[in-house]
Amino acid sequence: MPWPGRSAACPQAAQITIHRGTNEIGANCVEITHEFTRILVDAGSSLDGSPTSLPDDIGEYSAVLISHGHQDHYGLIKDIPKDLPIYIGDVAWDFMQSLRIFTGKSPLPSRQRTRLEAGKTISIGVIAVTPYMVDHSSPESFGFLIEANGKTIYYSGDFRAHGRKSRSFNYLCSHLPKGIDAMLLEGTMVRRNNAEFANESAVEEGMVDAIKNEPSLVCLSCSAQNIDRMVTAYRAAKKCGRVLVLDIYSAWILRIAQKLSKNIPDLKWSGVRVLSHNKAASGQYQKMKQQKEYFNDFVQELYHPDNELWEKDLHNSPSKYVLKLGDYWVAHIIKSLESSTVIYSQWTGYLDRNTPTFNEYAAALKELPGVKFKAIHTSGHITSSDLERFVAETKPKRIIPIHTEHKEEFHRLFPQTVVLDDEEMFDIT
Structure with a gap:
């Protein structure tokens, strides 16, 4: 007999239930079921802070897959039973733990966890899952090819074609099986575009122009976990003969990202320093001291003479630096300068x-005297034109919109669209 709550019409069919994500950007929570194997794909919290929860019977699932390290995809991970297997990238896990520590929360306890690897198929009961690396503003992001009962499902996660890992998009187009039975496809940008900065290279050019035109300090407002953007900022600073200065949290995030590539900037590089002597640094240092075993020797590196920087250095020679610091603390530093530039490199909706x-602290930077506020950003999500290219090359039989506020737009783009509501079940026949 079918699982309770499952379809009796096709008891042997693989089934999709989007618990959340059909009418909003984020809060993704998708169930894939076949026979008595149940997988939860992502366990996201809502971006707007509205209450979200896991399915009541989460303890009866077989496993949870986390596509990447953004809270709208993993935010409910703390509520997953400790004995339920989780599949997640190592860097995504470390980013998540680090964010908890630096925001004053306890790290999650050790649990049953398996590292996701691109191209390495996982067998979970009667379901097979193959992760595909995708280009996104969070490193080590995955889409999932899911196979059950002779049918194929592809969960796109968040992805794009215009970042520093754009080759992964081309790989995806050419290596995904053609004619997938059901493709859950993100639509964050289905009504938006990257008109001014089409890709990460354009962002770099924009940053270079902004830095060249500022005789004093340049500050960067962005997520440290957007590794593409941190690489872009480093490259732009270097082209302008400046040093990239990081807060302690950002320096630690880049150190974690070294697991993926040694080409990611690190505090040991000559063009990188750490602002390790100011009030913000003191607070972050105290949080690290409480978890000494997690950070090991990194704390000592922060205060090595070749790495450390004092706040007075920024005031004495502001034209030497590009500063990546929390928005609240940026205001504290630049309010005493006659001139400065803030490069705002996030979604403008936060303003x-x-x-x-x-984001009241970022918005407040616009109002400070002497500040030139430059919005220089490209999205972490795929544009509608690249969605069309992706679908044209992979030829899915059905497309199910997710991670979008405008699912009805998919009908205009793709005639094979099947629109679902939250908690609606769909049989793959």
Whole structure:
């Protein structure tokens, strides 16, 4: 007999239930079921802070897959039973743990966890899952090819074609099986575009122009976990003869990312320093001291003479530096300067005070005297034109919109679209 709550019409069919994500950007939570194997793909919290929860019977699932390290895909991971296997990238896990520590939360305890590897198929009960590396603003992001009952499902996660890992998009187009039975496809940008900065290279050019035109300090407002953007900032600073200065948290995040590539900037590089002597650094240092075993010798590296920087150095020679620091602390530093530039490199929606995602500290930087506020950003999500290219090359039989506020737009782009609502079950026949 079918699993309770499953379809009795096709008891042998593989089934998809999007618990959340059909009407919003984020909060992804998708169930794939066949026979008595149940997989949860992502366990995201809502971007607007509205209450979200895992399925009531989460303890009866076989495993959880986490596509990447953004909270709208993993935010409920703390509520997953400790004995339920989780599949997640090592860097995504470390980013998640680090964010908890630096925001004053305890790291999650050790649990049953398996590292995701691109191209390495995982067998979970009667379901096979193959992760595909994708280009996104979070490193080590995956899409999942899921095979069950002779049918194929592809879960796109968050992806794009215009970042520093754009070759992974081309690989995806050419290596995914053609004619996938059901493709769960993200639509964050289905009504938006990257009009001014089409790709990460354009962002780099924009940053170079902004830095060249600023005789004093340049500050960067972005997520440290957007490794593509941190690489871009380093390259732009270097082209302008400046040093990239990081707060302690950002320096640690880049150290974790070294697991993926030694070409990612690190505090040991000559063009990178750490602001390890100011009030922000003191607070972050105290959090690290509470988890000494997690950070090992990194704490000592922060205060090596070749790595450390004092706040007075920024005031004495502001034209030497590009500073990546939390927005609140940036304001503290630049309010005493006659001139400065803030490069805002995130979604501009965070500057809208009429939304629940409003970032008051970033918005306040625009109002400071002498500040040139430059929005220089490209999205971490795929554009509608690249969505069309992706679908044209992979030829899925059905497309199910997810991670979008405009799922009805998919009908205009793709005639094979099947629109679902949250908690609606769909049989793959």
